[in-house]
Amino acid sequence: LVAVVLAALATSQAGAVDFVALAAPQFARRLLRADRPPLLCAALTGALLTVVADLVARTAFAPVQLPVGVLTAALGGPYLLWLLVRRKNR
Template sequence: AGPVSFLALTAPHLARRLTRAPGPNLLPSAIVGAALLLAADQLAQHAVAGRQLPVGVVTGVLGGGYLAWLLAGERGGRR
């Protein structure tokens, strides 16, 4: 359940980018979080033929990649 917590970090940011609305977006964040978890679960089940990956591995990779992309974008904006 550890890497699944990346959903809690990425869902609000993605929802804010998709809706372009200021302030807290609870309902869009919940919908985006649910969609991300479903997509990660499907990817974990079907990524490797004959085997299932743990969903935490997939969410960790996706969440870590998104976090790195956000940090790189923030760093590039300051230069």
């Protein structure tokens, strides 16, 4: 129950950042050129992507602030589609 409440609070404050959870391990895998990135590397990559997305969302269209979830979906969605198309063509 505590985990659900904490997840709900985090989502209500940060918005949905689903694409970071999907794209970060793939991005870390490409950075390390490994079949499977270590969990710590994938987590740090996800954290870095979220911080950079938040920074861009706050400053790119100042004084208007974009929700970070909008930016991560706008960047993460096409990246994941590109990965799927690329894998299908192999």
